Amino acid sequence: MAVVAAKPSEEPKSNTKITGQTNTITLRISRSNPSEGQESTFAEFQVPVQKWTTVLEAILYVKQNFDHSVAVRYSCRQASCGSCGMKINGRPALACYTKVSELNSNVVTVEPMNNFPIIRxxxxxxxxxxxxxxxxxxxxxxxxxxxxxxxxxxxxxxxDLEKFLQFSYCIKCGLCNSACPTMATDESFIGPQGLAQAYRYVADNRDKGKDERLKVIDDSHGIWRCHFAGSCSHVCPKGVDPAMAIQLLRGYMLGFRK
Amino acid sequence: MAERLSNREGIKGMANPTRYGIERFAYWVQRLTGLGLLAYLIGHIYETSTIVNGKIAWNQMLELTQTPQGHILLTLVIGMCVFHTANGIRVMLGHGGIGVGKPGQPEYPYKAASLNYKQRLCIWVSIALAALAMMYGASVLFGD
Incomplete structure (x- = not known):
């Protein structure tokens, strides 16, 4: 194991084809503890992987064999609980849902998601x-x-069900908020997760509370702050498509849609 | 300090167009061209306001702009203007919920319906229109 200080953007690139046989990759884990004033550093580990090894399994291998103090949140290991969101090779993704083999690199860098305070x-x-x-x-x-x-x-x-069903699949993993360019600069912005959930209930014909929700989101840090960059939908692991929900909700508020 | 604790990407992350497809690239160019056009508008008001100082001052200002650098700047302004308008129409329609697809049962591999081919096509058309307008503008400006 080696601990090296590095900028998150400094990412050695190397392509590899991982086959059914065991291969070894370098897993770079961002280590930091802001409450203790500890700056971010990268710890590097050599991890054996197979075609089906997920990034979460690689991190757990490190915890079991090299350093059990690595802090990572996880639970279901099947993209249902939304706990293991992190930045994998620069993009927000669920660690349990990302296979090392699909990253096409024998160097995998994991960092905490942006736009959320780091615990550790x-x-x-x-x-x-x-x-x-x-x-x-x-x-x-x-x-x-x-x-x-x-x-x-x-x-x-x-x-009626189809109008909101896909938006109810949100697992609150936070990947959309991490990818959103508005979240990157506006700390009061509701975020794509919240706005998509507002539409989920506005589009539900059983609901009678539209006005209460619209009052909350009709704000300069609410729905009007979204500029339809679509990054939230790019990273959503459940097909929720928050960008669509937000635009449909805005269309509804502007009177273009029923 | 606060930004470091909240781990926000800040302007650097917001302005990084490389990670999330052409839609994020279009978002970035839209913002950049918006700022460019604002700068041009301010410069243009300054330029035309010299006319109140008389014909000589106005002609001096014109001489300053009728240079190869001035022509390159104007060619860029044409491109910015065309892209910003065309892509802006796409974004405005999207904001009204038009052309962003219909909600439905998501199926693996969960391709987002809002990032559909119509949106991508409109972005490419905006880029192509801007390139064509710049070529035409440059041919007129440098043609004489």
Missing amino acids: DLAVDFKQLISNHKKMKPFIIREDSEVTPESKEFIQTPQ
């Missing part, structure tokens, strides 16, 4: 993301309830 190493603080998500009132708002004995469930056609 690869673990970032989701406080702002969760707080903005809550601000969007992510639940059906209406006075009557479908759980009273007299009422039946609210009827919804497959077409």
Whole structure:
């Protein structure tokens, strides 16, 4: 193992074809602890990988065999929990969902996601993301309830469902917020995750709370700050397409869409 | 200090057009051309305002702009103007929810419908129109 100070952008490039046999890659892990005033450095490890090895498995190999103090958040290992978002070779991605072999490099650099405060190493603080998500009132708002004995469930056609279904697949991994150019400069911006969730409920015909949500997002740090760069949709691992949700929501607010 | 703790990419990250496809490149060029056109507008107002100082001052200013450097600058302004307009129309329509696709069941490998071929085509058309306008502008400016 070697610990070297380096700029995140300094990334040695080397291409390799990983076959079914075991290959060895260099895994560069960003190590930092801002609360202790520790600047970011890179620790390098030689890790054996196979065609199916994910970046998360490579990091866990390091924890098991070289340095158990590497801080990384993970849980499901199957792109369902949204815990292991990080920057892999410069782009935000889920570590459990990214195979080393598809990176086409025998040097893999992992860093904490941008636009989130670093807790330690690869673990970032989701406080702002969760707080903005809550601000969007992510639940059906209406006075009557479908759980009273007299009422039946609210009827919804497959077409009604399709209007919001894809946006409900958000796992709150934060990759979209990390890739967003507005999030990079505006710390008050709600972010693509929150705005897409606002549309998820606005497009739901069972919901009656549109006005409450629109009041929150109709702000200079809200929906009007999105410039449709599309980076959020580029990195979304679940096909949520936040850029589409935001533009549809803006179209609705401007009166172009019902 | 605060930026380091929040790990925000800042302007450097916002202005990096290389990582997220042509849509991010178009976003970056749109911002850059917007700033360029603003600078040109200010310069243009300064240039034309010299007319209030009389004919001699105006002719002196014209001489300053009728140079190869001035022509290159104007050619760039033509390109910026055309790209900014054409791509701006695409972005404005997108902001109204037009041409960004329809929500549906996402299927692996989860290609985003909002980043569709129509959007990419419009970006390429904007680039092509800007290039054509610059070529025509340069031929007129340098032709004499």
